[in-house]
């Protein structure tokens with residue numbers, strides 16, 4: 001159970017003093033449901049309001065606080081004109097200006113002859129100094145009401161910075177003195193404040209430096225949050241590893257046959273990764289391994305070898321992929337490679353229905369199906385495996401952590417191999433996949449050719465189409481990608497459809513159109529026509545992003561490339577450069593191009609290394625976007641900026657591993673305190689696993 005000391009923090013936002021139901025609803029949308037979520041909603045920058053008496057030196061627009069004596073109200077003739085109040089500020093005149101004013105309010109706030117402190121943006125127009133709509137107007141004795149450094153929070157509609165400020169103050173009041181879970185030596189060395197003090201400081205920066213991610217308060221909070229994250233992952237990992245799995249040791253016969261049929265040799269990286277996987281499968285503990293390899297690095301064959309290893313040892317293997325297209329493509333490739341091996345490969349997606357589905361299910365249940373390839377449908381309850389030994393998940397970033405866990409429950413402690421084509425920056429790999437072992441294919445097959453990438457204005461479209469005439473005449477095939485950020489955006493769909501029509505007019509009968517809104521069987525038809533070279537141009541939305549493999553396609557045109565994220569562009573480009581032909585990728589952009597968009601396109605032009613692209617993506621967009629956290633419901637950090645504070649991670653990781661090694665049940669005095677930390681960061685589930693284990 002969560003320690004009672006935390007109860008106040010986990011109570012509902014509406015228990016906050018002075019925050020009524022209307023406000024608490026808005027705050028909930030912004031921060032989250034609890035008092036703690038308000039306290040964890042940190043300001044993202046700070047406004048400095050220096051106190052100035054002498055305004056003569058003010059030349060540029062400047063935020064400041066000053067003391068004024070009101071001399072005269074200049075009421076305008078009509079409401080369309082601003083209301084001006086002439087004030088005297090230590091020998092200078094300052095005009096305070098209001099548009100859309102309420103007269104009573106103004107007279108009330110700034111009565112003639114009185115002295116007030118006002119704070120706001122001062123501007124100079126020639127000799128005249130002006131402050132429009134002061135942020136604060138207070139009496140001298142209330143000077144404390146104007147902050148010198150004012151924290152500014154990320155806000156949503158309806159929540160003002162003042163409201164957020166007030167809520168944060170109230171929430172901070174409710175933070176109890178918590179036991180210190182960090183080591184005394186670290187605290188002393190770093191000069192860190194306590195957790196409570198650190199949160200307080202983060203909400204009340206006194207200088208610019210206080211606000212920086214390198215400040216002691218922010219470092220401490222990040223350390224705490226990362227420690228909770230790493231402890232949870234190390235706990236999950238320890239528990240997984242403890243579960244005795246099955247030792248799977250194949251004879252190597254099927255693999256040998258497979259390799260002798262392949263027209264190529266495995267790369268050294270592939271060989272290394274295969275042996276890492278084999279060692280894991282052979283061990284009596286469960287495998288939980290992440291296989292990272294850039295697009296086209298040859299993960300499929302590695303996966304197949306692992307599956308054959310399971311089959312040789314008398315187990316079933318399953319391969320799960322996120323989209324129908326990808327599943328069917330895997331199935332086509334793998335079942336073909338398996339024919340000479342005499343292995344029975346079956347396909348199961350949501351589209352296999354009725355009698356056919358029952359037949360497949362019974363083969364899975366009686367063990368006749370040796371390799372099963374499918375979508376999520378594989379893991380619905382009616383799918384019962386006879387003797388499942390290995391599960392491979394392809395293109396993993398589309399599956400959430402929850403699914404990863406659910407999946408490992410299927411079958412008794414099955415080995416799990418996750419394959420991802422999205423290179424993940426090191427720090428992120430550790431924070432999101434810290435429960436897994438890591439294998440990397442860091443070498444591309446020698447057959448892969450560099451892609452010539454160019455960035456062009458959309459105005460060159462005509463010339464591009466002209467060039468296509470030549471390419472098609474030479475028998476080359478082309479992907480033409482139109483943006484479809486959300487599959488529900490009708491206008492985007494229209495883009496692809498319209499492009500299909502214009503291109504069909506130029507290249508009659510040679511163009512196909514594929515998008516996510518199509519029924520699956522239509523997608524197959526279109527895709528197959530392209531594979532069989534019946535069509536030469538495939539107009540597509542991002543459905544082709546993941547995995548599609550047509551070696552003869554060597555030209556990719558991406559329209560409105562500025563609307564795509566870096567990793568998406570990288571994935572898309574990975575569809576070409578697969579065959580023997582020189583490949584070209586044209587990134588067409590539309591005006592106006594934002595700074596980040598230009599940087600993204602420059603990165604694409606300058607490198608094909610997925611890891612470099614991923615690091616750049618992290619810098620440009622932040623962790624949440626890189627991993628697609630929004631869609632997948634992956635955990636996001638509240639107090640940590642992975643981009644700026646990632647260097648803490650290796651230290652935290654080491655400490656977490658060491659803690660769990662010496663105190664696996666967290667029952668030492670320090671362990672008990674660390675449990676409080678885990679509860680604080682919602683790791684209740686992981687704590688339960690300690691008890692269960």
Ligand code: ADP
Pocket residue numbers: 264265266267270293294295296297298299300301421445446447547549578
């Ligand atoms: P990805 O890692 O993107 O899933 P694939 O497994 O689809 O890559 O492989 C891309 C292409 O490279 C496939 O056509 C595959 O047959 C080929 N390939 C894989 N390994 C090698 C290799 N060692 N040498 C040459 N070609 C290879």
Ligand code: MG
Pocket residue numbers: 299300394421547
């Ligand atoms: Mg693949």
